[in-house]
Amino acid sequence: TVLVVDFGAQYAQLIARRVREARVYSEIVPSTMPVAEMLAKKPAAIILSGGPSSVYAEHAPTVDRQLFEAGVPVFGMCYGFQLMATTLGGTVDNTGAREYGRTPLHVSKAGSTLFEGTPTEQSVWMSHGDACSAAPEGFSVTASTDVVPVAAFEDDEKKLYGVQYHPEVMHSTHGQQVLEHFLYRGAGLKPDWTTDNVIDEQVAAIREQVGTKRAICGLSGGVDSAVAAALVQKAIGSQLTCVYVDHGLMRKGETEQVEKDFVAATGANLKVVDASERFLNALAGVSDPETKRKIIGREFIRVFEQAQLEILQEDGPEVAFLVQGTLYPDVVESGGGTGTANIKSHHNVGGLPDDIEFELIEPLRKLFKDEVRMVGAELGLPDEIVQRQPFPGPGLGIRIVGEVTKDRLDLLREADAIAREELTAAGLDREIWQCPVVLLADVRSVGVQGDGRTYGHPIVLRPVSSEDAMTADWTRMPYEVLAKISTRITNEVADVNRVVLDVTSKPPGTIEWE
Numbered sequence: 001t002v003l004v005v006d007f008g009a010q011y012a013q014l015i016a017r018r019v020r021e022a023r024v025y026s027e028i029v030p031s032t033m034p035v036a037e038m039l040a041k042k043p044a045a046i047i048l049s050g051g052p053s054s055v056y057a058e059h060a061p062t063v064d065r066q067l068f069e070a071g072v073p074v075f076g077m078c079y080g081f082q083l084m085a086t087t088l089g090g091t092v093d094n095t096g097a098r099e100y101g102r103t104p105l106h107v108s109k110a111g112s113t114l115f116e117g118t119p120t121e122q123s124v125w126m127s128h129g130d131a132c133s134a135a136p137e138g139f140s141v142t143a144s145t146d147v148v149p150v151a152a153f154e155d156d157e158k159k160l161y162g163v164q165y166h167p168e169v170m171h172s173t174h175g176q177q178v179l180e181h182f183l184y185r186g187a188g189l190k191p192d193w194t195t196d197n198v199i200d201e202q203v204a205a206i207r208e209q210v211g212t213k214r215a216i217c218g219l220s221g222g223v224d225s226a227v228a229a230a231l232v233q234k235a236i237g238s239q240l241t242c243v244y245v246d247h248g249l250m251r252k253g254e255t256e257q258v259e260k261d262f263v264a265a266t267g268a269n270l271k272v273v274d275a276s277e278r279f280l281n282a283l284a285g286v287s288d289p290e291t292k293r294k295i296i297g298r299e300f301i302r303v304f305e306q307a308q309l310e311i312l313q314e315d316g317p318e319v320a321f322l323v324q325g326t327l328y329p330d331v332v333e334s335g336g337g338t339g340t341a342n343i344k345s346h347h348n349v350g351g352l353p354d355d356i357e358f359e360l361i362e363p364l365r366k367l368f369k370d371e372v373r374m375v376g377a378e379l380g381l382p383d384e385i386v387q388r389q390p391f392p393g394p395g396l397g398i399r400i401v402g403e404v405t406k407d408r409l410d411l412l413r414e415a416d417a418i419a420r421e422e423l424t425a426a427g428l429d430r431e432i433w434q435c436p437v438v439l440l441a442d443v444r445s446v447g448v449q450g451d452g453r454t455y456g457h458p459i460v461l462r463p464v465s466s467e468d469a470m471t472a473d474w475t476r477m478p479y480e481v482l483a484k485i486s487t488r489i490t491n492e493v494a495d496v497n498r499v500v501l502d503v504t505s506k507p508p509g510t511i512e513w514e
């Protein structure tokens with residue numbers, strides 16, 4: 001394992017991902033973890049991430065010198081680099097010489113461990129105020145910039161390496177190569193980690209954990225729950241029951257996809273609960289977005305719990321486990337605890353007895369999204385499930401601006417299906433992160449169709465490009481594809497006489513309209 005010590009930057013997750021892209025297993029630990037504890041994990045190498053602080057700031061996170069003296073190869077990046085410099089006796093000055101963004105790097109020691117085979121002039125991504133002016137004793141300086149005399153250093157004997165910039169971001173043109181040089185050449189690691197190992201490991205662990213008891217799993221139609229369920233299914237077969245709540249707010253064909261494709265690929269026991277009437281009734285007369293979300297969330301838990309209760313009452317071994325598709329980023333963001341947590345189901349709202357407690361099975365808690373997709377593909381799930389774009393839990397309920405009714409849902413489902421079909425046909429599914437199709441149900445505009453004037457609703461297309469949905473930009477997609485979608489929607493969907501394109505980035509606009 002390579003430990004990525006997180007100094008509070010948003011970069012630690014990205015570093016961990018890049019290490020895994022180099023086929024080496026990595027985990028993130030907080031910088032507050034005592035060094036002895038880090039070393040007890042017997043890491044093959046340690047990476048110190050960037051961070052928002054100056055090493056001279058009050059309460060700036062530090063690291064014990066022991067870390068550099070344990071014989072474990074260490075790579076410091078940005079803040080981690082400066083920390084390495086100051087801890088080992090180098091000099092870091094608060095010079096006021098800042099560098100932000102794309103910066104030319106001059107490699108002065110081309111044959112060095114990190115820079116071997118990379119150009120002597122390369123573009124790197126910088127983000128710092130302080131600058132290193134003298135490397136610690138025993139280190140050789142391997143690169144500089146116009147502003148910073150020591151932008152990279154290494155002590156090959158002690159296996160200590162550092163760079164002032166961020167090799168993990170794609171704007172550092174040879175960043176991945178430099179990182180791989182550290183892993184393979186510096187730390188002597190082999191690129192042998194794959195998701196196959198994950199499947200074997202998890203299957204064995206789940207079998208052991210579950211024994212002869214039973215487990216249940218909620219399927220949402222999304223990638224994470226589908227892959228988690230498929231993995232548990234592989235481990236314990238018929239001891240797993242999957243529950244899918246159809247709230248009637250799904251897109252065209254999605255429920256059928258879960259009912260047919262998922263079951264065909266996994267052989268899982270699936271309990272489908274058709275609760276669309278119930279959701280429509282609960283949503284009647286409501287047009288406030290937050291209220292809609294709350295109602296959908298509340299009804300969902302009620303229906304899910306009712307289904308759980310029915311399974312609990314069936315004859316058979318005890319139902320002791322609940323499967324969840326928690327991913328590594330969720331684990332890191334919620335404090336990064338390890339081990340299995342016990343949760344009590346939300347019995348305050350549903351019909352479950354007070355003393356029901358499920359133990360969680362979270363087989364994806366060490367994986368990033370792209371790795372989950374790989375696992376899903378290896379488990380034989382079809383592309384339509386594994387490559388599915390994000391879709392919000394409240395479904396089309398939050399893509400109808402205004403009250404949600406059956407007719408409006410049917411209309412939106414048609415328009416959405418056309419847009420998806422054309423985007424797929426144009427080969428845009430990977431380029432576009434997701435494309436919400438929104439019905440402005442309370443808006444009407446005048447149109448002319450056939451011989452008469454119409455007074456119909458607009459449909460909004462919201463194609464966005466993103467890496468993590470935290471920020472997004474509208475996708476500059478080909479006019480011909482937009483034209484085709486527009487023509488088809490206005491021709492084929494009754495009551496729609498206008499298609500508009502949303503050209504807002506996030507921020508300021510969110511991806512969804514509600």
Ligand code: XMP
Nearest residue numbers: 390391392393394434469506510511512513
């Ligand atoms: P926004 O609209 O906040 O969306 O920019 C960011 C991402 O989150 C998805 N989204 C949701 N996903 N439950 C979900 O599971 C929700 O309530 C929800 N709301 C938004 C949205 O589709 C986008 O990918």
